[in-house]
Amino acid sequence: MDTTSNDPHGTGAVLVTGASSGIGLATAQLLRTRGHLVFAGVRSEEQADALRTIDPELRPLRLEVRDDASRFAAMERLADELDGRPFVGLVNNAGIAVQGPLETVSLDDLRRQFEVNLFGLAGLVQLALPHLRASSRAGHRAGVVNIGSVGGRLPIPFNGPYNASKFALAAYSDCLRQELRPWNVRVSLVEPGTTRTAIWTKIEQSLTSVEGTSDGLYDAMLARYGDSVRRLQAGGIDPLRVAEVVHRALSARRPAHRTLVGDARLMATLTWVPTALRDVLLGRGLGLPRAGSLLRSNP
């Protein structure tokens, strides 16, 4: 694959959202070492200081993706600090994973899930596009890289809010890519599987907070699901592997539209199985009760 950049200014400026930890931090660091000017989105001054300590050449940028004013201010500041460099990449990485039964998850939590993983991201794309289009016009490779998930292909019970947001992001990315083709503004979706990051601790916390909120209906299933989550995360890959895929998406002459990373490749094969069979296999894998088996139980 040709990974040569035609960028006369080096490799241009990029913005990575959610760069305080995990995949975002690994991506910001890797892109910086590969020559990009990296604006690293963080939500607090403490996180900005921490980033400056890790790598003084990163440019921390305060950004709460759910907040219109914050997105606007961040893009304004970024544009002011480009110093003539082209803006060549928006890496939409910030994400959360709301957990719990769809019967009882609060609509506020469901909205929060979509505000971070989709609506905030979409708002940022709208602000970034004039800059990316201008860079593309000037002959640079410019584009958007969205961090999706294998969860955007394979739905798992009790991971419903997250799955729904990542499925939506996959559709959003596919449409955006087709709409931006006329300007050669590239759009890639990177779909990691299990990756060793703080999101797993947050998932466990999220599960703890939903325990006992469903009148006992789902408690036993949630406990089994929690066990599976703990087992799964033990085999996670280094976030740097995802960062490498993001770098490829930004720099390749013809970037892949969708790239599964790590165990996502194996997990995604389950989507080839007919839905009825897949439900049974996933239910067995998670140790969930068989169809109809709770009809005569209390509650």
Ligand SMILES: NC(=O)c1ccc[n+]([C@@H]2O[C@H](COP(=O)([O-])OP(=O)(O)OC[C@H]3O[C@@H](n4cnc5c(N)ncnc54)[C@H](OP(=O)(O)O)[C@@H]3O)[C@@H](O)[C@H]2O)c1
């Ligand atoms: N880890 C995995 O196994 C895995 C697998 C597939 C896909 N992914 C995806 O990878 C992306 C990064 O997740 P990660 O695993 O690296 O988890 P992480 O370590 O928890 O990082 C999430 C990042 O998103 C930021 N963030 C959360 N809400 C935000 C908001 N409202 N505004 C701005 N930033 C916000 C967090 O900032 P704070 O520190 O301030 O909260 C943090 O920097 C997510 O989109 C996730 O869905 C992860």
